[in-house]
Amino acid sequence: MKQSGWGIASLVCGIAGILLACVAIGVVPAIIGLVCAIIALTQKWKGHGTAIAGLACSIVAIIIFIFAALVFDESDSDQPEKVESSPDVEASDDETEESTDSSDDYFTLGDSVETNDLIITFSSAKLTLDDVAYQSPDDGNAFMKLDFEFENISDEDQDISGYDFSAYADDYAVDYIDSTFDTTLSPGKKTKGSIYFEVPIDTNVFDTEYSTSYYGNSKVKFSIVAEE
Numbered sequence: 001m002k003q004s005g006w007g008i009a010s011l012v013c014g015i016a017g018i019l020l021a022c023v024a025i026g027v028v029p030a031i032i033g034l035v036c037a038i039i040a041l042t043q044k045w046k047g048h049g050t051a052i053a054g055l056a057c058s059i060v061a062i063i064i065f066i067f068a069a070l071v072f073d074e075s076d077s078d079q080p081e082k083v084e085s086s087p088d089v090e091a092s093d094d095e096t097e098e099s100t101d102s103s104d105d106y107f108t109l110g111d112s113v114e115t116n117d118l119i120i121t122f123s124s125a126k127l128t129l130d131d132v133a134y135q136s137p138d139d140g141n142a143f144m145k146l147d148f149e150f151e152n153i154s155d156e157d158q159d160i161s162g163y164d165f166s167a168y169a170d171d172y173a174v175d176y177i178d179s180t181f182d183t184t185l186s187p188g189k190k191t192k193g194s195i196y197f198e199v200p201i202d203t204n205v206f207d208t209e210y211s212t213s214y215y216g217n218s219k220v221k222f223s224i225v226a227e228e
Helices: 005-019 024-041 049-076
Strands: 081-085 111-114 118-128 141-152 158-161 165-169 175-179 182-185 190-200 205-211 219-226
Touching: 005 024, 005 049, 024 049, 118 219, 141 158, 141 182, 141 205, 165 175, 165 190, 182 190, 190 205
Parallel strands: none
Antiparallel strands: 081 111, 111 118, 118 141, 141 190, 158 182, 165 205, 175 190, 205 219
């Protein structure tokens, strides 16, 4: 029996909905596919095979979209909170010292910050002219060395990587140089390490952000300000 054009349309839209289900636009073809399938199923003297398949694909796409939306919303709700300030704070350099003043949106040196899965402690920050990863800083620049401690407070393994950091010197993005962070933490375990960025030696405000979610926009932000 000849298949309905509405049924074919529902199958195409349903498949497109599945392929795009993890983005907001994905729910649109899924809904269209659902409507087309219902119309096709009401038609007599037409084959309903494609309509049934389109209906199933559209429903699956909508379910995936709802699940993805819940996952993304949960990851975005990961609001970092300050736990405590460490008494063992190092913020020095042969040429520059960093103060712990920062804006309300940022944490700073010595702070321990709790997310859903981690406690992140910003232990120290200093400028260095020493080579890092066989690289030397350009003229007028230095390497900013940041020391952090991570503790896994979740029930699942957590991947810690230097590539999850980004940094800015006086609001300009700066280059990632190297990191000693490349590990998977088991629940309840800790790790310490350093990350390096190349910055102008006269940087006034240095900000670094650690992304706590692969899918959302949750970040822990730290800031340090050069002393005058």
